[in-house]
Amino acid sequence: MVYKITRKNVLEAVNKEKRLDGRGLLEHRPIEVNFGVSNKAEGSVSVKFGKTEVVCGIKMGVQEPYTDHENEGTMTTSMELLPLSSPDFEYGAPSIGAVETARIIDRGIRESGFIEFEKLCIKDGEKVWSIFIDLAIINDDGNLIDAGALAAILALMSARFPEYDEKKEKIKFGEFTDKKLPLNADKMPLTTTFFKLGEKIFIDPTREEEEVTEGRLTIEVSKPEKEEMINAMQKGGEAVFSTEEVEKMVDESTKIFKKLNSLVNEELKKAKKEAKEK
Amino acid sequence: MAYTKRFDGRKIDELRETSAKIGVVPNADGSALFKQGDTIAIAAVYGPKILNPKHCQNPEKGVLRVHYNMLSFSVSERIRPGLSRRSQEISKVTEWALSPLVLLDELPGTVIDVHINILQANAGTRCAGINAAAMALAAAGVPMTEMISAVAVGKIDDKIVTDVTKEEEDYEDGEGATDIPVAFLSNSGKLTLLQLDGRIQAKRMKEALEAGKEACKKIFEIQKKALKEVE
Amino acid sequence: MATKIKKEIVIPGEIISKGNDFLPGDWTMKQGENIIATRIGIVEKYDKLIKIIPISGVYIPRGGNVVIGEIKDLTMNGWMVNIGGPYSAFLPLRECPGFIEESEMENVYGIGDLIVTRIFDVRRTSVDLTMKSRERGLGKIQNGIVVRVNPHRVPRVIGKEGSMIKMIKDASNCYITVGQNGLIWINGDDIEKQAFAKRIVEYIVDNTTTEGLTEKVEKWIAENKPASTKTASNEEKIEVKE
Numbered sequence: 237m238v239y240k241i242t243r244k245n246v247l248e249a250v251n252k253e254k255r256l257d258g259r260g261l262l263e264h265r266p267i268e269v270n271f272g273v274s275n276k277a278e279g280s281v282s283v284k285f286g287k288t289e290v291v292c293g294i295k296m297g298v299q300e301p302y303t304d305h306e307n308e309g310t311m312t313t314s315m316e317l318l319p320l321s322s323p324d325f326e327y328g329a330p331s332i333g334a335v336e337t338a339r340i341i342d343r344g345i346r347e348s349g350f351i352e353f354e355k356l357c358i359k360d361g362e363k364v365w366s367i368f369i370d371l372a373i374i375n376d377d378g379n380l381i382d383a384g385a386l387a388a389i390l391a392l393m394s395a396r397f398p399e400y401d402e403k404k405e406k407i408k409f410g411e412f413t414d415k416k417l418p419l420n421a422d423k424m425p426l427t428t429t430f431f432k433l434g435e436k437i438f439i440d441p442t443r444e445e446e447e448v449t450e451g452r453l454t455i456e457v458s459k460p461e462k463e464e465m466i467n468a469m470q471k472g473g474e475a476v477f478s479t480e481e482v483e484k485m486v487d488e489s490t491k492i493f494k495k496l497n498s499l500v501n502e503e504l505k506k507a508k509k510e511a512k513e514k
Numbered sequence: 515m516a517y518t519k520r521f522d523g524r525k526i527d528e529l530r531e532t533s534a535k536i537g538v539v540p541n542a543d544g545s546a547l548f549k550q551g552d553t554i555a556i557a558a559v560y561g562p563k564i565l566n567p568k569h570c571q572n573p574e575k576g577v578l579r580v581h582y583n584m585l586s587f588s589v590s591e592r593i594r595p596g597l598s599r600r601s602q603e604i605s606k607v608t609e610w611a612l613s614p615l616v617l618l619d620e621l622p623g624t625v626i627d628v629h630i631n632i633l634q635a636n637a638g639t640r641c642a643g644i645n646a647a648a649m650a651l652a653a654a655g656v657p658m659t660e661m662i663s664a665v666a667v668g669k670i671d672d673k674i675v676t677d678v679t680k681e682e683e684d685y686e687d688g689e690g691a692t693d694i695p696v697a698f699l700s701n702s703g704k705l706t707l708l709q710l711d712g713r714i715q716a717k718r719m720k721e722a723l724e725a726g727k728e729a730c731k732k733i734f735e736i737q738k739k740a741l742k743e744v745e
Numbered sequence: 746m747a748t749k750i751k752k753e754i755v756i757p758g759e760i761i762s763k764g765n766d767f768l769p770g771d772w773t774m775k776q777g778e779n780i781i782a783t784r785i786g787i788v789e790k791y792d793k794l795i796k797i798i799p800i801s802g803v804y805i806p807r808g809g810n811v812v813i814g815e816i817k818d819l820t821m822n823g824w825m826v827n828i829g830g831p832y833s834a835f836l837p838l839r840e841c842p843g844f845i846e847e848s849e850m851e852n853v854y855g856i857g858d859l860i861v862t863r864i865f866d867v868r869r870t871s872v873d874l875t876m877k878s879r880e881r882g883l884g885k886i887q888n889g890i891v892v893r894v895n896p897h898r899v900p901r902v903i904g905k906e907g908s909m910i911k912m913i914k915d916a917s918n919c920y921i922t923v924g925q926n927g928l929i930w931i932n933g934d935d936i937e938k939q940a941f942a943k944r945i946v947e948y949i950v951d952n953t954t955t956e957g958l959t960e961k962v963e964k965w966i967a968e969n970k971p972a973s974t975k976t977a978s979n980e981e982k983i984e985v986k987e
Contacts, residue, residue, distance in 0.1 A: 239815060239857065239859055240857035249936045249937075258971070274585065275552065276587060287540045289539075293587025297592065314595055316586075319629045320539055320542060320557070320558035321541065370587050372585055374538075561803075563831050564833065615757075622870060652757050653785065654802055655800070656784075657772065657784050659758060660757060660758030660781075700758050741756045742753070742754045
């Protein structure tokens with residue numbers, strides 16, 4: 237619930253480099269990862285940033301390639317703000333929030349080279365694999381872009397190809413292979429969105445904090461060789477940023493990239509171990 | 515070949531592994547997760563709250579609004595995100611199933627929103643949804659006269675079985691497969707959900723309803739236990 | 746093997762009494778020979794009356810309760826206030842002390858302002874509020890932070906004879922005003938102290954069903970106190986313990 241004085245409270249706290257829950261400005265809430273939300277998906281995961289929960293499922297399909305990319309697979313990213321995720325939900329067409337978020341996440345993955353689209357080609361000019369990245373919000377407590385982006389990456393990394401009948405040119409849904417998707421782990425893009433309130437900038441806001449912010453900058457970073465690359469950026473909201481602020485945020489995003497990268501590797505290792513134990 | 519042994523080895527009146535948990539959606543006034551074998555449903559309740567716009571309010575009693583939908587990746591062949599005619603139908607029958615329980619007369623001019631989503635589907639999705647929704651309503655402190663439990667009974671070939679799976683639904687030999695989702699109220703034993711998809715001899719209907727009633731009693735015990743673990 | 750029995754939660758439809766031993770009270774209903782619960786909660790017997798104490802759900806307004814509400818709209822004769830749940834609450838102009846011109850109303854309480862107020866009349870779905878009361882502390886909230894909690898946990902935040910609330914006040918050096926509708930106003934001179942008080946409240950609310958809550962809260966406070974909230978009196982306390 238966001239009240240008129242909420243803005244005053246959050247501003248007072250961030251001006252002292254603190255948050256109401258005791259965190260620092262560049263500190264994440266506890267991040268929790270659980271794979272296997274749906275065994276019908278080719279890959280699926282639930283990601284929690286504090287109380288925010290986003291689930292992501294990967295579904296594969298086969299189709300004709302696009303005319304200007306005859307030997308490349310396709311990718312579609314969607315995000316659903318489920319009615320159950322928030323008391324403020326209203327029915328109707330996807331809100332601009334969900335549409336914009338899905339597009340930002342899509343761009344970051346597409347531009348990074350994380351997915352090797354040529355390896356998704358089945359028959360040149362005729363048949364290619366299509367990847368559907370479907371995100372759904374289970375509980376909205378802010379920072380849906382970052383939680384969604386992380387969920388998408390983890391879901392892709394845990395996904396496996398379904399069985400494909402070459403003769404009939406059809407997918408045998410329900411039957412899975414051990415084959416992972418063609419991904420370049422070193423080109424993995426990880427996302428941090430920076431939020432601005434007054435003169436202060438912070439990350440991973442709760443819903444209450446996010447509602448009073450004046451603007452945001454999403455930065456998707458990867459580190460393919462020795463150098464960090466930015467694969468997507470999006471400024472949202474009405475606030476303005478100085479070039480110094482942007483440079484600082486870019487710099488911070490590379491530091492946060494390191495932290496998220498370790499987290500991803502740790503979670504994948506844990507999942508592998510649990511799968512073996514089964 | 516006649517259906518003599520169930521595909522997963524269960525007895526004809528045996529439920530799949532069932533579990534329930536409440537409090538899975540922190541923002542909601544009440545929420546629950548219900549797992550019936552491979553089928554997983556989550557439900558969240560918001561309300562009772564004032565219904566806007568005012569002209570939609572019922573001055574005599576409260577309104578229950580149910581929205582049911584499946585996640586795109588809950589099934590083998592991806593469902594396009596958004597509402598479908600099937601989800602609209604299930605939303606309505608679920609609303610009719612749940613309304614008799616809630617003391618809506620005591621809540622004039624208000625609305626209670628019940629949102630149900632299926633995370634993973636292996637038949638019996640509307641029943642799992644009702645089971646989760648009933649728990650979410652109770653956990654939300656909504657005034658109710660009793661609880662409700664639902665299960666999908668089926669006639670596979672000539673056998674009346676409890677808690678059908680998708681594999682059983684697709685059975686084509688012999689008399690084929692008939693899917694009969696039912697929901698029973700915990701105290702009065704009355705039916706508030708009854709649908710039939712397939713064919714059944716009239717004289718066998720009693721057997722199917724009895725099987726449903728027994729199964730729902732078992733499901734009720736699981737719901738009750740999960741609700742009492744509320745923090 | 747004496748074990749402290751946690752009060753059992755009953756669910757809607759559960760039989761809580763048979764025969765004519767009791768009369769049905771709040772959130773119960775007579776069904777044939779039995780009395781059943783119609784809401785999830787804890788059974789309480791008071792003389793010949795059996796009722797359910799709710800543990801979740803919307804706030805149930807009671808005359809005399811102090812609540813914190815948000816001004817939603819202004820009409821000619823008062824303010825429409827949101828106190829939560831499916832109730833419309835109204836603060837009539839005549840229930841405010843002093844004389845307020847119609848044109849001044851917005852300045853006194855404007856849309857979006859939070860007020861500490863008192864319920865004086867409860868009808869089926871509407872509630873009347875008043876600012877005229879011997880109760881101190883009623884009025885507009887200008888500073889501080891407001892926390893929203895499950896209204897049914899409010900008694901635990903207050904504690905037996907205000908013991909818990911005193912602990913929060915001492916640990917954070919803030920004034921705490923509790924609205925029975927689950928809104929809690931924390932006012933201090935420092936955002937850090939206020940944030941700390943908020944976190945103590947949240948800790949209490951998350952642990953209301955555990956035993957030995959008071960000791961647990963004391964421990965949590967000692968472990969999580971930010972440096973700036975240490976006052977002279979608290980330091981003395983620590984020395985005495987050693």
